Amino acid sequence: MAEENCTKVTQFTFSGLTEHPQLKLILFVLFLGTYVLTLMGNLVLIILIRVSPQLHTPMYFFLGNLSFLDICYSSTISPKMLLDLPTESRAISFAGCLTQFYFYAVFATAEIYLLAAMAYDRYVAISKPLLYQTVMSFRVCMSLVAASYLAGLFNAIVHTSALLRLSFCRLLVINNFFCDGPPLFVVSSTDTYLNKGLMFVFVGFNMMATNLLILISYACIVVAVGRTGSAAGRRKAFSTCSSHLAAILIFYVSASFNYMQPSSSNSLEGKKIASVFYTTIVPMLNPMIYSLRNEEVKHSLGIFIKRKMYF
Template identity: 50%
Template sequence: MQEGNRTQVSEFVLLGFTDRSEVEIPLFLLFLLIYLLTVMGNLGMIVLIQTDPVLQSPMYFFLSNLSFIDICYSSTIIPRLLCDLLTERKVISYNACATQMWFFSVYATTECYLLAAMAYDRFVAICKPLIYPISMARNVCLQLLAGCYLVGLFIATVHTSGVFRLSFCGPNEISSFYCDIPPLLRLSCSDNYVSKAVLFVLSTFVVVGNAIIVLISYGYIISTILRMQSSTGRQKTFSTCASHLTAIVLYYGSLTFIYVQPGGIEAVEHEKIVSVFYTIVIPMVNPVIYSLRNEEVKRALKKRLSKKIFHQGPQ
């Protein structure tokens, strides 16, 4: 496709992490292990929540959906990364790049809103326990989850269409291991001011808006915890909330570094490291965070493991 004397590119080259072939196999093994741990950990969390009668509250409904999103989230990035580490020419087609960006944006945005919904759930459960069964009824939880996905679909469509309406006439080397918005904007040969502004405004709205919801919710939660008479109750409640707060800080913090700063798309020095953190590491550690810091999950897991041990052997 011609634009004057310029040719629209039909494919992109993902530069990945390194051009040294001797480290690609170790990186492949490392990321393969991370991906297997991510899928097994999050799938195990989903199965545990769905099959244990104790874990049937709204909090665990949201947690199982967070695990599902983390599986989809990492599956959008890592399988392609693994293939590229085994091939000499790391090429992705124009349409495949747009598709990967769209799915990545859907799951990233949905997870932001889901974490905020989980904070609201904890606020109602701890600060307004008498109305909790009504305020967080099954249909309300389903509506909140549907809202998270709908916003994710909308934001992803706006971002992807905004980036791929631009002209890419060379070079076509993406300074990342997947099709992310900032490195693609740097490659555009047309005026990308509007796309940069949209990225900053929408990213700020998503991350900062949800962070405000989380901060307000946890402000009330901490105030309520401090007023509790029982030290055991305070410790149990704080332990449940601490895991969620840890996941939020890790996820929102890394997204803020990449997207929520006007000059962020020009800062590439640490971009790959932070991208690895929120696209690959966080989906793997979320099940660990929630299982280690949550007494109900630990008890359910121990019960499930003890049943397996005692039921092994000839029938």
């Protein structure tokens, strides 16, 4: 009988971010503005990289792909969250929940691998400047980006397939604002040991592997910068890397807090706050971080604006 009831489950309900009507309105305006800025900032960066010949380098090729991922990543979560904030009904179908989780896993995983590829790119640019164009050829850049997406697809397929084995017979309120693994494990009526194990192993491996590559890359960068006699060279290297390090720090700290802790109903509130940062705030901050601290981007933006004003 229980199994029969489980098969009738066709939708979930999100608990959302708050139940206070006034706070809902404030959050709606805040996150709508955040989403609009995310779309505008990343689209402008993609267009700027596309039309500016001086930005046709491996570094900006990766940055353009990061902006594309941020648009996709944010659009997987934010529209549904914005639709749910003003309403009392925050339902999502079972198929819709799995679809949202799948694309969220694809883009989130691809992003951390792309950030690692960008760290390697900075290492080559600073440590081997004369060989930079040869080592970071278009083929190599395309391979690194393709590998990032393949890692995302593989990770998403594994976790989404594992979710299909779960039954949901009770407490169909998901304590979150989007479909994610840990909140779904809490409401499942079947054993989630396998799912939690896969989450721990795969998320742990993905974060450790990318973190290791990033740490090794920046350790080599520090050594290379230390050998540079020019103070101007050191400042340029620091300026180039600081934006990337800021983006990594924000993303990894919030994501690690969310996934590298045991799933329990008591810890979900803290994880929900962490989720806000890396699903809505980080995609908005990335184009700002890279553009405001990058002279080449600001120079290209100035030329682009002057051209548009002239025509």
